[in-house]
Amino acid sequence: MRRIAIALITALALPLAMTTPAGAGGLDDLFAKLLVKQVKGPNAKKHLNALQAIATANGGTRAAGTPGYDASRDYVAGKLRKAGYKVTLQPINFVESWTENSPPTLNLTAPGSKTYVPNEDFFSFQPSPAGDVTAQVQAVDLTLPPTPTPTSTSGCEESDFAGFVAGRIALIQRGTCAFALKIRNAGRAGASGIIVFNEGQPGRTDAFPLDIGEWRAGVPMVFADFAVGNELAATAGATVRLKMDSTLVLGTNDNVIAESRFGDPRNVVMAGAHLDSVPAGPGINDNGSGSASILEVAEEMAHFPVKNKVRFAFWAGEEIGLLGSDQYVASLSEAQRDRIRVYLNFDMVASPNYAYKLYDGDNSDNEGSPAGPPGSAEIEKQLEAFYGSRHLPTVGTDFDGRSDYGPFIDVGIPAGGIFTGAEGIKTAEEAAMFGGTAGVAYDVCYHQACDTIANINDTALDVDLDAIADSVARFAFNLRSIPPRTAAAAAPLAAKTAN
Protein backbone atom coordinates (compact mmCIF):
# COMPACT_ATOMS: atom_id res chain seq x y z
CA MET A 1 0.00 0.00 0.00
CA ARG A 2 1.34 3.40 -0.92
CA ARG A 3 0.90 6.37 1.31
CA ILE A 4 1.67 10.04 1.17
CA ALA A 5 4.46 11.12 3.55
CA ILE A 6 3.01 12.63 6.72
CA ALA A 7 5.11 15.79 6.27
CA LEU A 8 3.28 16.52 3.05
CA ILE A 9 -0.12 16.13 4.64
CA THR A 10 0.81 18.59 7.35
CA ALA A 11 2.24 21.03 4.88
CA LEU A 12 -1.03 21.02 3.01
CA ALA A 13 -3.34 20.90 6.01
CA LEU A 14 -1.96 23.96 7.75
CA PRO A 15 -2.60 26.61 5.10
CA LEU A 16 -6.15 25.35 4.58
CA ALA A 17 -7.59 27.79 7.09
CA MET A 18 -6.00 30.71 5.33
CA THR A 19 -7.21 32.29 2.15
CA THR A 20 -4.72 31.39 -0.52
CA PRO A 21 -5.12 32.76 -4.04
CA ALA A 22 -5.83 30.25 -6.79
CA GLY A 23 -3.56 29.65 -9.73
CA ALA A 24 0.22 29.69 -9.68
CA GLY A 25 1.39 29.31 -6.11
CA GLY A 26 -2.14 28.64 -4.83
CA LEU A 27 -3.15 25.48 -3.01
CA ASP A 28 -4.67 24.05 -6.19
CA ASP A 29 -1.39 24.55 -8.01
CA LEU A 30 0.66 23.14 -5.14
CA PHE A 31 -1.54 20.08 -4.78
CA ALA A 32 -1.64 19.48 -8.53
CA LYS A 33 2.14 19.46 -8.72
CA LEU A 34 2.40 17.08 -5.76
CA LEU A 35 -0.21 14.66 -7.07
CA VAL A 36 1.24 14.62 -10.58
CA LYS A 37 4.59 13.62 -9.06
CA GLN A 38 2.90 11.04 -6.88
CA VAL A 39 0.98 9.10 -9.56
CA LYS A 40 2.99 6.59 -11.55
CA GLY A 41 2.35 4.94 -14.90
CA PRO A 42 3.73 1.59 -13.68
CA ASN A 43 1.19 1.62 -10.83
CA ALA A 44 -1.65 2.08 -13.31
CA LYS A 45 -0.08 -0.68 -15.39
CA LYS A 46 -0.26 -3.01 -12.39
CA HIS A 47 -4.00 -2.43 -12.25
CA LEU A 48 -4.21 -3.13 -15.98
CA ASN A 49 -2.32 -6.39 -15.53
CA ALA A 50 -4.77 -7.34 -12.78
CA LEU A 51 -7.74 -6.58 -15.06
CA GLN A 52 -6.11 -8.64 -17.82
CA ALA A 53 -5.66 -11.56 -15.39
CA ILE A 54 -9.33 -11.24 -14.39
CA ALA A 55 -10.42 -11.39 -18.04
CA THR A 56 -8.13 -14.33 -18.78
CA ALA A 57 -9.56 -16.25 -15.83
CA ASN A 58 -13.13 -15.49 -16.95
CA GLY A 59 -13.37 -16.47 -20.59
CA GLY A 60 -11.50 -13.45 -21.95
CA THR A 61 -14.06 -10.81 -21.05
CA ARG A 62 -15.20 -8.42 -18.31
CA ALA A 63 -18.55 -7.57 -19.94
CA ALA A 64 -21.84 -6.71 -18.23
CA GLY A 65 -23.45 -9.74 -16.65
CA THR A 66 -20.30 -11.86 -16.65
CA PRO A 67 -18.17 -13.07 -13.70
CA GLY A 68 -15.33 -11.03 -15.22
CA TYR A 69 -17.27 -7.86 -14.44
CA ASP A 70 -17.95 -8.87 -10.86
CA ALA A 71 -14.28 -9.74 -10.36
CA SER A 72 -13.30 -6.32 -11.76
CA ARG A 73 -15.74 -4.67 -9.36
CA ASP A 74 -14.29 -6.60 -6.41
CA TYR A 75 -10.74 -5.71 -7.42
CA VAL A 76 -11.44 -1.97 -7.71
CA ALA A 77 -13.64 -1.80 -4.60
CA GLY A 78 -11.00 -3.70 -2.58
CA LYS A 79 -8.20 -1.33 -3.61
CA LEU A 80 -10.33 1.71 -2.80
CA ARG A 81 -11.36 0.41 0.61
CA LYS A 82 -7.75 -0.41 1.40
CA ALA A 83 -6.81 3.16 0.48
CA GLY A 84 -9.35 4.43 3.02
CA TYR A 85 -12.34 5.33 0.87
CA LYS A 86 -15.95 4.87 1.75
CA VAL A 87 -17.05 2.61 -1.11
CA THR A 88 -20.64 2.16 -2.27
CA LEU A 89 -21.81 -0.53 -4.66
CA GLN A 90 -24.84 0.77 -6.53
CA PRO A 91 -26.83 -1.98 -8.25
CA ILE A 92 -28.00 -1.09 -11.75
CA ASN A 93 -30.20 -3.09 -14.12
CA PHE A 94 -29.59 -4.20 -17.66
CA VAL A 95 -31.48 -6.37 -20.12
CA GLU A 96 -30.21 -9.91 -19.84
CA SER A 97 -32.66 -11.25 -22.40
CA TRP A 98 -35.84 -10.29 -24.20
CA THR A 99 -38.12 -12.67 -26.04
CA GLU A 100 -41.30 -12.00 -27.96
CA ASN A 101 -43.55 -14.97 -27.22
CA SER A 102 -46.29 -14.05 -29.68
CA PRO A 103 -46.94 -11.04 -31.94
CA PRO A 104 -48.16 -7.90 -30.19
CA THR A 105 -51.73 -6.59 -30.41
CA LEU A 106 -52.90 -3.07 -31.25
CA ASN A 107 -56.65 -2.70 -31.82
CA LEU A 108 -58.85 0.35 -31.94
CA THR A 109 -61.78 -0.51 -29.65
CA ALA A 110 -63.65 2.83 -29.70
CA PRO A 111 -65.00 4.68 -31.53
CA GLY A 112 -65.66 1.77 -33.87
CA SER A 113 -63.10 -0.98 -34.10
CA LYS A 114 -60.05 -1.76 -36.18
CA THR A 115 -57.30 -4.34 -36.00
CA TYR A 116 -53.81 -3.18 -36.90
CA VAL A 117 -51.49 -5.79 -38.40
CA PRO A 118 -48.55 -6.74 -36.16
CA ASN A 119 -45.09 -6.76 -37.78
CA GLU A 120 -46.49 -4.63 -40.59
CA ASP A 121 -48.45 -1.66 -39.20
CA PHE A 122 -46.52 -1.83 -35.95
CA PHE A 123 -43.80 -3.79 -34.15
CA SER A 124 -42.86 -4.53 -30.57
CA PHE A 125 -40.63 -1.77 -29.25
CA GLN A 126 -37.80 -3.82 -27.79
CA PRO A 127 -37.26 -4.49 -24.91
CA SER A 128 -40.89 -3.82 -24.04
CA PRO A 129 -42.17 -5.39 -20.84
CA ALA A 130 -45.26 -7.62 -21.12
CA GLY A 131 -48.66 -6.05 -20.54
CA ASP A 132 -52.25 -5.92 -21.69
CA VAL A 133 -53.99 -2.57 -21.40
CA THR A 134 -57.10 -0.97 -22.87
CA ALA A 135 -57.20 2.79 -22.44
CA GLN A 136 -57.80 6.07 -24.16
CA VAL A 137 -54.97 7.38 -26.31
CA GLN A 138 -53.57 10.83 -25.56
CA ALA A 139 -51.45 12.66 -28.14
CA VAL A 140 -48.22 14.19 -26.83
CA ASP A 141 -47.09 17.40 -28.57
CA LEU A 142 -47.47 16.05 -32.13
CA THR A 143 -46.40 17.94 -35.26
CA LEU A 144 -49.10 17.12 -37.82
CA PRO A 145 -48.85 17.32 -40.70
CA PRO A 146 -45.11 16.63 -40.38
CA THR A 147 -42.65 19.30 -41.47
CA PRO A 148 -40.49 18.56 -44.57
CA THR A 149 -37.49 17.70 -42.39
CA PRO A 150 -37.58 16.10 -38.90
CA THR A 151 -38.51 18.65 -36.22
CA SER A 152 -40.93 16.89 -33.87
CA THR A 153 -40.01 17.21 -30.20
CA SER A 154 -42.96 15.03 -29.15
CA GLY A 155 -42.27 13.66 -25.66
CA CYS A 156 -38.78 15.16 -25.51
CA GLU A 157 -39.64 17.56 -22.71
CA GLU A 158 -41.29 16.68 -19.42
CA SER A 159 -43.54 19.69 -20.03
CA ASP A 160 -45.03 17.88 -23.05
CA PHE A 161 -46.83 15.74 -20.50
CA ALA A 162 -48.18 18.64 -18.41
CA GLY A 163 -51.80 17.83 -19.31
CA PHE A 164 -51.33 14.10 -19.58
CA VAL A 165 -53.90 11.99 -17.74
CA ALA A 166 -52.18 9.16 -15.87
CA GLY A 167 -53.41 5.75 -16.99
CA ARG A 168 -53.86 6.73 -20.62
CA ILE A 169 -51.74 5.41 -23.51
CA ALA A 170 -49.23 7.99 -24.74
CA LEU A 171 -49.18 8.63 -28.49
CA ILE A 172 -45.72 9.96 -29.35
CA GLN A 173 -44.14 10.95 -32.66
CA ARG A 174 -40.58 10.10 -33.69
CA GLY A 175 -38.46 13.23 -34.00
CA THR A 176 -35.29 14.94 -32.93
CA CYS A 177 -34.55 13.44 -29.51
CA ALA A 178 -33.71 9.92 -28.40
CA PHE A 179 -36.52 7.37 -28.20
CA ALA A 180 -35.31 6.45 -24.72
CA LEU A 181 -35.93 10.00 -23.51
CA LYS A 182 -39.52 9.98 -24.80
CA ILE A 183 -40.13 6.62 -23.15
CA ARG A 184 -38.72 7.74 -19.82
CA ASN A 185 -40.79 10.93 -19.83
CA ALA A 186 -43.96 8.97 -20.68
CA GLY A 187 -43.24 6.53 -17.87
CA ARG A 188 -42.81 9.36 -15.39
CA ALA A 189 -46.10 10.89 -16.54
CA GLY A 190 -47.93 7.67 -15.67
CA ALA A 191 -48.67 6.33 -19.16
CA SER A 192 -50.16 2.81 -19.08
CA GLY A 193 -48.81 2.04 -22.55
CA ILE A 194 -46.76 3.80 -25.23
CA ILE A 195 -47.23 4.04 -28.99
CA VAL A 196 -44.39 5.78 -30.81
CA PHE A 197 -45.07 6.32 -34.52
CA ASN A 198 -42.71 7.25 -37.34
CA GLU A 199 -42.52 10.97 -38.00
CA GLY A 200 -44.01 11.07 -41.52
CA GLN A 201 -41.38 12.41 -43.93
CA PRO A 202 -40.39 10.36 -47.00
CA GLY A 203 -38.18 7.55 -45.66
CA ARG A 204 -39.66 8.05 -42.19
CA THR A 205 -43.12 6.51 -42.59
CA ASP A 206 -42.83 2.74 -42.05
CA ALA A 207 -42.76 0.75 -38.85
CA PHE A 208 -39.85 -1.61 -38.24
CA PRO A 209 -38.40 -3.64 -35.37
CA LEU A 210 -36.33 -1.47 -33.08
CA ASP A 211 -34.35 -2.09 -29.92
CA ILE A 212 -33.96 1.05 -27.83
CA GLY A 213 -32.45 -0.59 -24.75
CA GLU A 214 -34.99 1.21 -22.55
CA TRP A 215 -37.66 -0.58 -20.54
CA ARG A 216 -37.93 1.49 -17.38
CA ALA A 217 -41.35 2.97 -18.11
CA GLY A 218 -42.48 -0.55 -17.16
CA VAL A 219 -45.41 -0.57 -19.62
CA PRO A 220 -46.03 -2.19 -23.04
CA MET A 221 -44.63 -0.21 -25.98
CA VAL A 222 -44.93 -0.50 -29.75
CA PHE A 223 -43.41 1.31 -32.72
CA ALA A 224 -46.10 2.07 -35.33
CA ASP A 225 -45.99 3.45 -38.84
CA PHE A 226 -46.99 7.03 -39.57
CA ALA A 227 -50.44 6.06 -40.89
CA VAL A 228 -51.41 4.40 -37.59
CA GLY A 229 -50.22 7.36 -35.54
CA ASN A 230 -51.87 9.88 -37.84
CA GLU A 231 -55.16 7.97 -37.72
CA LEU A 232 -55.21 7.62 -33.94
CA ALA A 233 -54.34 11.30 -33.56
CA ALA A 234 -57.26 12.25 -35.80
CA THR A 235 -59.76 10.04 -33.97
CA ALA A 236 -61.35 11.93 -31.09
CA GLY A 237 -61.43 9.85 -27.92
CA ALA A 238 -59.63 6.91 -29.56
CA THR A 239 -59.38 3.96 -27.22
CA VAL A 240 -57.08 1.06 -28.01
CA ARG A 241 -56.09 -2.30 -26.66
CA LEU A 242 -52.32 -2.66 -26.50
CA LYS A 243 -50.96 -6.08 -25.63
CA MET A 244 -47.39 -7.23 -25.43
CA ASP A 245 -46.57 -10.89 -24.83
CA SER A 246 -42.87 -10.83 -24.06
CA THR A 247 -40.40 -12.10 -21.50
CA LEU A 248 -37.97 -9.49 -20.23
CA VAL A 249 -35.22 -10.75 -17.95
CA LEU A 250 -33.20 -8.11 -16.13
CA GLY A 251 -29.71 -8.62 -14.77
CA THR A 252 -27.89 -6.59 -12.12
CA ASN A 253 -24.35 -5.20 -12.02
CA ASP A 254 -22.85 -2.74 -9.58
CA ASN A 255 -21.39 0.71 -10.11
CA VAL A 256 -18.46 1.25 -7.75
CA ILE A 257 -18.56 4.71 -6.15
CA ALA A 258 -15.85 5.97 -3.80
CA GLU A 259 -15.82 9.29 -2.03
CA SER A 260 -12.97 11.18 -0.41
CA ARG A 261 -13.06 11.44 3.38
CA PHE A 262 -12.14 15.10 3.18
CA GLY A 263 -13.86 17.89 1.31
CA ASP A 264 -17.02 19.95 1.27
CA PRO A 265 -19.94 17.70 0.23
CA ARG A 266 -21.74 20.73 -1.24
CA ASN A 267 -19.06 20.94 -3.91
CA VAL A 268 -18.38 17.58 -5.50
CA VAL A 269 -15.72 16.93 -8.12
CA MET A 270 -16.52 13.72 -9.93
CA ALA A 271 -14.19 11.56 -12.02
CA GLY A 272 -15.60 8.53 -13.82
CA ALA A 273 -14.53 5.65 -16.04
CA HIS A 274 -16.47 2.64 -17.22
CA LEU A 275 -15.33 -0.65 -15.80
CA ASP A 276 -17.08 -3.09 -18.15
CA SER A 277 -15.68 -4.39 -21.43
CA VAL A 278 -17.53 -5.65 -24.48
CA PRO A 279 -18.23 -9.43 -24.60
CA ALA A 280 -15.68 -9.85 -27.41
CA GLY A 281 -12.62 -8.98 -25.37
CA PRO A 282 -10.88 -8.10 -22.11
CA GLY A 283 -11.23 -4.33 -22.67
CA ILE A 284 -7.82 -3.30 -21.39
CA ASN A 285 -7.62 -0.03 -23.31
CA ASP A 286 -11.44 0.25 -23.42
CA ASN A 287 -11.70 0.92 -20.61
CA GLY A 288 -9.22 -0.68 -18.28
CA SER A 289 -7.04 2.34 -19.11
CA GLY A 290 -9.46 4.93 -17.70
CA SER A 291 -10.38 2.73 -14.73
CA ALA A 292 -6.76 1.99 -13.81
CA SER A 293 -5.85 5.67 -14.13
CA ILE A 294 -8.56 7.05 -11.86
CA LEU A 295 -7.90 4.19 -9.42
CA GLU A 296 -4.23 5.20 -9.22
CA VAL A 297 -5.20 8.87 -8.75
CA ALA A 298 -7.68 7.87 -6.03
CA GLU A 299 -5.11 5.78 -4.19
CA GLU A 300 -2.45 8.48 -4.28
CA MET A 301 -4.73 11.27 -3.07
CA ALA A 302 -6.60 9.27 -0.44
CA HIS A 303 -4.94 11.09 2.46
CA PHE A 304 -4.91 14.62 1.10
CA PRO A 305 -7.18 17.04 2.96
CA VAL A 306 -8.88 18.32 -0.18
CA LYS A 307 -11.20 21.34 -0.06
CA ASN A 308 -13.97 19.89 -2.23
CA LYS A 309 -15.37 16.38 -2.04
CA VAL A 310 -13.91 14.10 -4.72
CA ARG A 311 -16.04 11.21 -5.92
CA PHE A 312 -14.71 8.44 -8.15
CA ALA A 313 -17.11 6.33 -10.20
CA PHE A 314 -16.44 3.05 -11.98
CA TRP A 315 -19.45 2.51 -14.20
CA ALA A 316 -21.21 -0.73 -14.99
CA GLY A 317 -22.96 -1.39 -18.31
CA GLU A 318 -21.44 1.44 -20.37
CA GLU A 319 -20.97 -0.74 -23.42
CA ILE A 320 -24.66 -1.71 -23.46
CA GLY A 321 -26.06 1.82 -23.31
CA LEU A 322 -24.36 3.96 -20.64
CA LEU A 323 -26.58 2.15 -18.15
CA GLY A 324 -24.43 2.66 -15.05
CA SER A 325 -23.97 6.40 -15.41
CA ASP A 326 -27.53 6.88 -16.64
CA GLN A 327 -29.09 5.08 -13.70
CA TYR A 328 -26.72 6.83 -11.31
CA VAL A 329 -27.74 10.29 -12.53
CA ALA A 330 -31.40 9.26 -12.55
CA SER A 331 -31.09 8.17 -8.91
CA LEU A 332 -29.95 11.64 -7.77
CA SER A 333 -32.28 14.32 -6.48
CA GLU A 334 -32.15 17.80 -8.00
CA ALA A 335 -30.17 18.97 -4.96
CA GLN A 336 -27.67 16.12 -5.27
CA ARG A 337 -27.16 16.94 -8.95
CA ASP A 338 -26.60 20.59 -8.14
CA ARG A 339 -23.75 19.64 -5.82
CA ILE A 340 -21.81 17.90 -8.62
CA ARG A 341 -19.83 20.85 -9.94
CA VAL A 342 -17.82 19.00 -12.60
CA TYR A 343 -17.86 15.53 -14.13
CA LEU A 344 -14.59 14.32 -15.65
CA ASN A 345 -14.76 11.29 -17.96
CA PHE A 346 -11.90 9.00 -18.90
CA ASP A 347 -12.71 6.38 -21.50
CA MET A 348 -9.78 4.97 -23.54
CA VAL A 349 -6.76 6.98 -22.50
CA ALA A 350 -3.93 4.71 -23.73
CA SER A 351 -4.81 3.87 -27.35
CA PRO A 352 -1.90 2.29 -29.25
CA ASN A 353 -2.02 4.89 -32.08
CA TYR A 354 -3.13 7.68 -29.74
CA ALA A 355 -4.04 11.31 -30.13
CA TYR A 356 -4.65 13.53 -27.09
CA LYS A 357 -8.29 14.40 -27.61
CA LEU A 358 -10.18 16.62 -25.17
CA TYR A 359 -13.97 16.76 -25.10
CA ASP A 360 -14.93 19.91 -26.96
CA GLY A 361 -16.60 21.74 -24.08
CA ASP A 362 -16.83 25.10 -25.86
CA ASN A 363 -17.77 23.58 -29.27
CA SER A 364 -14.85 25.46 -30.83
CA ASP A 365 -14.59 22.64 -33.41
CA ASN A 366 -18.20 23.41 -34.37
CA GLU A 367 -18.82 19.72 -34.97
CA GLY A 368 -21.72 17.42 -34.07
CA SER A 369 -23.28 18.12 -30.68
CA PRO A 370 -23.41 21.64 -29.22
CA ALA A 371 -21.12 22.91 -26.46
CA GLY A 372 -21.34 21.25 -23.06
CA PRO A 373 -23.17 22.90 -20.15
CA PRO A 374 -21.61 26.11 -18.75
CA GLY A 375 -18.28 25.18 -17.17
CA SER A 376 -17.42 22.55 -19.80
CA ALA A 377 -15.29 25.04 -21.73
CA GLU A 378 -13.33 25.80 -18.55
CA ILE A 379 -12.70 22.09 -17.94
CA GLU A 380 -11.34 21.74 -21.47
CA LYS A 381 -9.15 24.84 -21.01
CA GLN A 382 -7.67 23.51 -17.79
CA LEU A 383 -6.77 20.15 -19.38
CA GLU A 384 -5.36 21.96 -22.42
CA ALA A 385 -3.15 24.01 -20.12
CA PHE A 386 -1.68 20.84 -18.62
CA TYR A 387 -0.70 19.39 -22.00
CA GLY A 388 0.58 22.84 -22.97
CA SER A 389 2.85 22.86 -19.90
CA ARG A 390 4.43 19.67 -21.29
CA HIS A 391 4.61 21.18 -24.77
CA LEU A 392 2.16 18.55 -25.96
CA PRO A 393 -0.57 19.29 -28.51
CA THR A 394 -4.24 18.39 -28.09
CA VAL A 395 -7.23 18.24 -30.43
CA GLY A 396 -10.93 18.46 -29.67
CA THR A 397 -13.39 15.57 -29.70
CA ASP A 398 -17.13 16.07 -29.98
CA PHE A 399 -19.57 15.39 -27.13
CA ASP A 400 -21.15 12.73 -29.34
CA GLY A 401 -22.86 10.94 -26.46
CA ARG A 402 -20.72 7.81 -26.79
CA SER A 403 -19.54 7.69 -23.19
CA ASP A 404 -20.66 8.25 -19.63
CA TYR A 405 -20.56 12.05 -19.67
CA GLY A 406 -23.82 11.88 -21.68
CA PRO A 407 -26.25 11.52 -18.76
CA PHE A 408 -24.37 14.28 -16.88
CA ILE A 409 -24.46 16.88 -19.65
CA ASP A 410 -28.10 15.95 -20.32
CA VAL A 411 -28.99 17.32 -16.87
CA GLY A 412 -26.71 20.35 -17.18
CA ILE A 413 -23.65 19.19 -15.25
CA PRO A 414 -20.48 20.52 -16.92
CA ALA A 415 -18.20 17.78 -18.20
CA GLY A 416 -14.87 17.21 -19.84
CA GLY A 417 -12.17 14.62 -20.15
CA ILE A 418 -9.61 12.83 -22.25
CA PHE A 419 -9.98 10.33 -25.08
CA THR A 420 -7.12 8.90 -27.16
CA GLY A 421 -9.28 7.54 -29.97
CA ALA A 422 -11.16 4.36 -30.87
CA GLU A 423 -12.05 2.97 -34.33
CA GLY A 424 -11.57 6.36 -36.05
CA ILE A 425 -8.64 6.81 -38.42
CA LYS A 426 -5.67 8.97 -37.50
CA THR A 427 -5.15 11.81 -39.97
CA ALA A 428 -1.81 12.82 -41.48
CA GLU A 429 -2.07 16.07 -39.54
CA GLU A 430 -2.52 14.14 -36.27
CA ALA A 431 0.38 11.84 -37.07
CA ALA A 432 2.54 14.94 -37.50
CA MET A 433 1.33 16.24 -34.12
CA PHE A 434 1.37 13.05 -32.03
CA GLY A 435 3.53 10.58 -33.97
CA GLY A 436 2.06 7.18 -34.75
CA THR A 437 0.64 6.05 -38.07
CA ALA A 438 -1.66 8.05 -40.33
CA GLY A 439 -4.41 6.14 -42.11
CA VAL A 440 -4.66 3.57 -39.30
CA ALA A 441 -7.22 3.43 -36.48
CA TYR A 442 -6.27 4.98 -33.14
CA ASP A 443 -7.06 1.58 -31.65
CA VAL A 444 -7.02 -1.28 -34.17
CA CYS A 445 -8.21 -3.63 -31.42
CA TYR A 446 -11.23 -1.51 -30.45
CA HIS A 447 -13.98 -3.82 -29.12
CA GLN A 448 -12.01 -6.92 -30.12
CA ALA A 449 -10.34 -9.85 -28.41
CA CYS A 450 -6.93 -8.23 -29.03
CA ASP A 451 -7.69 -5.29 -26.68
CA THR A 452 -5.26 -6.90 -24.22
CA ILE A 453 -2.46 -5.57 -22.07
CA ALA A 454 -0.37 -5.54 -25.30
CA ASN A 455 -2.77 -2.93 -26.70
CA ILE A 456 -1.70 -0.25 -24.20
CA ASN A 457 0.55 2.63 -25.20
CA ASP A 458 2.68 3.31 -22.12
CA THR A 459 3.54 6.88 -23.11
CA ALA A 460 -0.09 7.87 -23.53
CA LEU A 461 -0.99 6.10 -20.28
CA ASP A 462 1.74 7.94 -18.41
CA VAL A 463 0.92 11.40 -19.80
CA ASP A 464 -2.85 11.01 -19.44
CA LEU A 465 -2.50 9.73 -15.89
CA ASP A 466 -0.61 12.93 -15.04
CA ALA A 467 -3.24 15.03 -16.81
CA ILE A 468 -6.02 13.31 -14.84
CA ALA A 469 -4.15 13.86 -11.58
CA ASP A 470 -3.58 17.52 -12.44
CA SER A 471 -7.18 18.16 -13.35
CA VAL A 472 -8.71 16.35 -10.36
CA ALA A 473 -6.26 18.04 -8.00
CA ARG A 474 -6.97 21.55 -9.28
CA PHE A 475 -10.74 21.16 -9.09
CA ALA A 476 -10.40 19.52 -5.68
CA PHE A 477 -9.18 22.90 -4.41
CA ASN A 478 -10.58 25.44 -6.81
CA LEU A 479 -13.94 25.53 -8.58
CA ARG A 480 -14.02 29.27 -9.09
CA SER A 481 -13.98 28.96 -12.90
CA ILE A 482 -17.07 26.74 -12.83
CA PRO A 483 -20.44 28.54 -12.64
CA PRO A 484 -22.90 27.13 -10.07
CA ARG A 485 -25.15 24.59 -11.69
CA THR A 486 -28.85 25.31 -11.49
CA ALA A 487 -31.92 23.49 -12.70
CA ALA A 488 -32.82 26.49 -14.87
CA ALA A 489 -29.51 26.29 -16.71
CA ALA A 490 -30.06 22.57 -17.21
CA ALA A 491 -33.55 22.72 -18.68
CA PRO A 492 -32.76 23.62 -22.31
CA LEU A 493 -30.22 20.80 -22.49
CA ALA A 494 -32.61 18.00 -21.67
CA ALA A 495 -33.69 17.43 -25.26
CA LYS A 496 -30.36 17.67 -27.03
CA THR A 497 -29.38 14.00 -27.13
CA ALA A 498 -29.35 13.12 -30.81
CA ASN A 499 -31.70 10.46 -32.08
Ligand SMILES: [Zn+2]
Ligand atom coordinates in the same frame (compact mmCIF):
# COMPACT_ATOMS: atom_id res chain seq x y z
ZN1 LIG B 1 -15.31 2.74 -23.59
